[in-house]
Amino acid sequence: MTFLPLRRTIVCALGALFAFHGLAHAQGDWPNKTVRIVASFAPGGSSDLVARQIAQHLSTRYGQQFVVENRAGAGGNIGVDFVTKAAPDGYILGLATSGPLANNKWLYKPMPFDAEKDLTPIALIGEIPLVMAVNPSVQANSLKDLVALSKTRTNAMTVSNPGNGTIGHLAVEYLRMHTGAKLQSVPYKGDAPAMADAIGGTVDAVTAPVTSLIPNIQANRLKALAVTSKARFVGMPDVPTAAEQGLDLEATVWSAMVGPAGLPKAIVDSLNKEINAYTRSAEGKAKLASLGMAPLAGTPAQLSEQMSSEAAKWKVVVESARITVD
Structure with missing residues (x-):
């Protein structure tokens, strides 16, 4: 009887070990070798860093290495195209953004793949909202003010963005279409030059992912008018959403894990569970927040619906603005 507590301790320890072993082998012997996560953008950017966070978490959970491989280019299309052509065995996955998963199909001709047909949705991870900010000399303190002010101008107000066809560009065109605002979108090659010309007054405003503008907004070199997510951005809680101002504008850069078409359901469900656990955890939320990303979670079906609905939404904008x- 004196050994009973020890026996219980051993049984509990073995149970925990077998539970972990069972997770790693829930799909037979998957994964029994290194899993590659293809990040569709260059090293060092937010998409790459998110991929590395997820890879580290999955490596710990499955007891097998998940490594990140960068394949950048064509707005994320090159990396995702590589994933679509991989064997659906769970050893090549993709960390992709809303561009190649939804928007790019209307922007690139020819498009090398059809995201809705050639990929298996696995899990949403997070999103980075846009922010509309103006040079401090612009007499507008809200996005609603800016729309009204633009209609009084003889010439359209100029709004810079990080590049032709980027979500910053699409968001301005969406706002123009739905409000009648007199806005002229001015594409640049990246966040930095778009921001610099807004600070310098060469253009009236800038629309870009919020993370790139925060330091200059905090230093009052730019005036933030609105963020374009459903909820306020935690890093700038005093900046209202467009929806709070009565404007129907939601535009974010969202990230998700996908695999080749035909990926076995058991692997998809297992990965979805683990990724959701990470994005819902205190650690995951904190690490994603450090990159300016609001965590997301959901089922593979919900990711599929997001891909479809976002593609339909931006198709209208791309075609209208040509x-x-x-």
Whole structure:
């Protein structure tokens, strides 16, 4: 009887070990070798860093290495195209953004793949909202003010963005279409030059992912008018959403895990469970927040619906504004 507590301790320890072993082998012997996560953008950017966070978490949970491989280019299309052509065995996955998963299909001709047909949705991870900010000399303190002010101008107000066909570009065109605002979108090659010309007054405003503008907003070199997510951005809680101002504008850069078409359901469900656990955890939320990302979670079906609905939404904008990416 004196050994009973020890026996219980051993049994509990073995149970925990077998539970972990069972997770790693829930799909037979998957994964029994290194899993590659293809990040569709260059090293060092937010998409790459998110991929590395997820890879580290999955490596710990499955007891097998998940490594990140960067395949950048064509707005994320090159990396995702590589995933679509991989064997659906769970050893090549993709960390992709809303561009190649939804928007790019209307911008790139020819498009090398159909995201809705050639990929298996696994899990949403997080999103980075846009922010509309103006040069401090612009007499507008809200996005609603800016729309009204633009209609009084003889010439359209100029709004810079990080590039032709980027979500910053699409968001301005969406706002123009739905409000009648007199806005002219001015594409740049990246966040930095778009922001610099807004600070310098060469353009009236800038629309870009919030993370790139925060330091200059906090330093009062730019005046934030609205964020374009459903909820306020935790890093700038005093900046209202467009929806709070009565404007129907939601535009974010969202990230998700996908695999090749035909990926076995058991693997998809297992990965979805683990990724959701991470994005819902205190650790996951904190690490994603450090990159300016609001965590997301959901089922593979919900990711599939997001891909479809976002593609339909931006199709109208791209066709109306006649936007192309050569």
